[in-house]
Amino acid sequence: MSERDDFYVGWEASMSAATRRFVRRVVVAAFAGATAIAGAIAALQAPFAAGVFEYGDEREFVGVVRETPAPQLVVSGPACTELCSARSAWLLARYGAKRGAAELVRGLDGRVVRLRGVLVYRGDQTLLDVVPGSVQAIGDAAGAPAPPAVAVELGERRLRGEIVDAKCHFGVMRPGSGKTHRACAARCIASGSPPLLWVRDAARGRELHLLLVGADGRALGRELLPWVGEAIEVSGRVVRRDDLLVLHAEPAAFRREARWAAR
Amino acid sequence: MAHAYRAVQWNPQKRAYDATLAAGIALYLALFVGAGFGLQPHATLETLLIRGFGTAALLLLHGILAIGPLCRLDRRFLPLLYNRRHLGVAMFALALAHAAFATIQFHALGDADPLASVLTANPRLDSASQFPFELFGAFALAVLFGMAATSHDFWLANLTPRVWKTLHMGVYAAYGALVLHVAFGALQAEASPALTGLVALGFAGVVGLHLAAGAREARADRQTVAAERDGWIELCHAHDIPERRARVFPIGGERVAVFRFDGKVSALSNVCKHQNGPLGEGRIVDGCVVCPWHGYQYRPEDGRSPAPFTDRVATYRVRVVGGRVWLDPRALPPGTPVEPAKIDV
Numbered sequence: 084m085s086e087r088d089d090f091y092v093g094w095e096a097s098m099s100a101a102t103r104r105f106v107r108r109v110v111v112a113a114f115a116g117a118t119a120i121a122g123a124i125a126a127l128q129a130p131f132a133a134g135v136f137e138y139g140d141e142r143e144f145v146g147v148v149r150e151t152p153a154p155q156l157v158v159s160g161p162a163c164t165e166l167c168s169a170r171s172a173w174l175l176a177r178y179g180a181k182r183g184a185a186e187l188v189r190g191l192d193g194r195v196v197r198l199r200g201v202l203v204y205r206g207d208q209t210l211l212d213v214v215p216g217s218v219q220a221i222g223d224a225a226g227a228p229a230p231p232a233v234a235v236e237l238g239e240r241r242l243r244g245e246i247v248d249a250k251c252h253f254g255v256m257r258p259g260s261g262k263t264h265r266a267c268a269a270r271c272i273a274s275g276s277p278p279l280l281w282v283r284d285a286a287r288g289r290e291l292h293l294l295l296v297g298a299d300g301r302a303l304g305r306e307l308l309p310w311v312g313e314a315i316e317v318s319g320r321v322v323r324r325d326d327l328l329v330l331h332a333e334p335a336a337f338r339r340e341a342r343w344a345a346r
Numbered sequence: 347m348a349h350a351y352r353a354v355q356w357n358p359q360k361r362a363y364d365a366t367l368a369a370g371i372a373l374y375l376a377l378f379v380g381a382g383f384g385l386q387p388h389a390t391l392e393t394l395l396i397r398g399f400g401t402a403a404l405l406l407l408h409g410i411l412a413i414g415p416l417c418r419l420d421r422r423f424l425p426l427l428y429n430r431r432h433l434g435v436a437m438f439a440l441a442l443a444h445a446a447f448a449t450i451q452f453h454a455l456g457d458a459d460p461l462a463s464v465l466t467a468n469p470r471l472d473s474a475s476q477f478p479f480e481l482f483g484a485f486a487l488a489v490l491f492g493m494a495a496t497s498h499d500f501w502l503a504n505l506t507p508r509v510w511k512t513l514h515m516g517v518y519a520a521y522g523a524l525v526l527h528v529a530f531g532a533l534q535a536e537a538s539p540a541l542t543g544l545v546a547l548g549f550a551g552v553v554g555l556h557l558a559a560g561a562r563e564a565r566a567d568r569q570t571v572a573a574e575r576d577g578w579i580e581l582c583h584a585h586d587i588p589e590r591r592a593r594v595f596p597i598g599g600e601r602v603a604v605f606r607f608d609g610k611v612s613a614l615s616n617v618c619k620h621q622n623g624p625l626g627e628g629r630i631v632d633g634c635v636v637c638p639w640h641g642y643q644y645r646p647e648d649g650r651s652p653a654p655f656t657d658r659v660a661t662y663r664v665r666v667v668g669g670r671v672w673l674d675p676r677a678l679p680p681g682t683p684v685e686p687a688k689i690d691v
Contacts, residue, residue: 093428095359096358098425114373124397126381128385128538133388181457257389262535266452269467270463
């Protein structure tokens, strides 16, 4: 054995052959371990929902603005594109920000508008991300492509679900629910993105999205933040306007589920 | 050593170390994102990058924390320790990328300042299950920033080794906070118990290695001296100390490294002035005791680093009688010359 006894000194130009062999084995093992862990974590992630955000694909749409209880664009016929066959109420948000579209369509309730936007959709639910400055009123309600919707009362319901924001949950964020997304949903809802109660039947692979409004139909925002992203139970009156389900309920009557919120 | 500072004093080993580290990080991220898209067709690049950076940082931190005890248990791991701070800075960079991407993704472009939103968006401080995991991550990132920013020897010398070491022991607080960050965040959002198992396995590994290394140190500290006479204590036979190496003795709460070389014996404090490395686990090379951690050198006869360096450690008086090594347990001021004791048998 040499004086050095394979003693390693890092500031020297080289290490002994024995030390080098050992270090190589350790590095190979570390790389193999990191590879296995990267693959394992990637595989163990919960499935990502199949939402679509057509980022960058701005298109022109024509429809009737509905300002309350949350900004919507009622589209029908060819304006529906491939997403609806007859008539649909699309929730609106502001493209390029965590913002609602209230300012973009203020004063245009019932008016026919042409606007540019980017579609966000999940299943049969659609949100239109409106490009700021693109909204043009082109007619009044009389010239609307479809008559005003009739509200259909679906009665009092008790529903279990999670409060999400429409924009993220329909496809801008994946995942757009659960605890790690809670802060984002809170930010979006506080900034005017439409709040939804997301109700799902995992066993049957079905889900519903209901626009959450106050019992009197007023828009809800910041008062929902303590409840966002958690498993809750909500009792309220459900109304359908076009294909949009609206849940009238007061946050004071929300109840937390015992189990933790899951995606 | 305490002489002049350069940003990094590159040498071939250091270049190889950093190149291997960079390749490992790139490989991990590429595999994670690639496998993520391959296995999850609806995944988004933003989400995979946030998760990739975060998991890479946590995995690297496990490696960083394992290196210390591994070196105590098996000296062959020492080459990994020499540039460990490079791992630390890289780990901080990964954690910062994770935090920056997550902050932009989840908190920017809304109604509030993104950084304020990180701390306030989840108000459920009253809930164990819903507690805002972001707070643990922010705390850990702040600790890691303090360590990364002061990683250079410039700060070690100017903060003093004691303050610097205390600051850098904060890595354990950061690790604990990151485990909580993951436990209160991703593990609650994910469904697979195997992910919880992975985190638990990593935690158990870090704790287990530290306990094993600590047990070994404790065993070494339980050595008893053979005899005492006139204030001197008898340690061992001179030939019980390997040539150009040392045996370490716990003396009055301190560890003393007693070296044998060229038919002589000298005793120094076991604590390197650089980062408190164990000098007694070093070697005598070219007439100097060399610290196994970062190669700091001290002359055995006076505990001083060779010129132009100026570091000093405490020395002890020794003598050899009938082949037995005796030590005066009163430490002399750092750098005090002491004539090495000649081995008489």
